[in-house]
Amino acid sequence: MHLAAAPSCRRTHSNERPVLLNLAVETNDSSATAPGSGRSVVSMDGVSKVFSNGTVALTDMSVDVRPGEFVSLLGPSGCGKSTALRIIAGLGEPSAGSVNWPLSRINARGLPEGDVGFVFQEPTLMPWQTVFGNVYLPLKLRGQSKSAVRKQVMDMLALVGLADFADAYPRELSGGMKMRVSIARALVTRPKLLLLDEPFAALDEITRQKLNDDVLMLWRQSGVTVIFVTHSVYESAYLSSRVLVMKARPGRVCADIALDPPRERDESYRISEKYRQTCELVSDALRDAMNERRLQHG
């Protein structure tokens, strides 16, 4: 199997730009994922973030995310992944630069009208509401009656495998089930863009793998564009059509790696040579980001 790793851009002077790698064998066309090509669902243009205590969390971050991409933001703790995601979601203001939504209708707050779903690391469910009530909430906030959207909510619960738990309360669910409710709640408004901030970090490995497969199934079925924050090389290599590797202090993207779209991912992919090689290359990029030298090549 041919796996091309073709750095098409490398600059080391102060005007640093991300290294572009194309590991996609389906298109083998790095321009397909090069920043600036085609219309984006969202673009960060020269975004910097300095917190009031002086911490420079992000500097000059420019990222284009195009329709249907599954983008992972991978980087060490503190490199600004959550800050970037929160700024995209309008939960934080950039200190410089802008976030743009070329394909969306923009509301008075400069945000796309109902186009973004956010899944936090904690499921953040309302304990006094049933599973149905939690997933119904975003529609309720839009003024939609329960009876009008009952089918929409139940369909979403069926999609995440929780149709039989509509009347259960969060305290009756496992951690993985709570996270499924959180994902259903983020998707029930049918957003164009789904943002997930390390959603499975607190779960055991088997549950995490199962939820990875569920997220991919939802991505395939709904056509939603995804930005997925993770610490895990293996998770990013399994899930993504593109991995953006971030560097810390200050946070910025240092490698932009195009992969084949994750249309067919299963247990056999996890033990395939292609997956192993992808993990190795993504891992190398992460080591570079952390200024660590590889001890061994192989």
Ligand SMILES: Nc1ncnc2c1ncn2[C@@H]1O[C@H](COP(=O)(O)OP(=O)(O)OP(=O)(O)O)[C@@H](O)[C@H]1O
């Ligand atoms: N509200 C805040 N006020 C001041 N500094 C902050 C604030 N939020 C984040 N930071 C700082 O900004 C930097 C980036 O933080 P951020 O949470 O975005 O990192 P991260 O990549 O998501 O880390 P992790 O992987 O641990 O979640 C860190 O140095 C952090 O201490």
Ligand SMILES: [Mg+2]
């Ligand atoms: Mg974070």
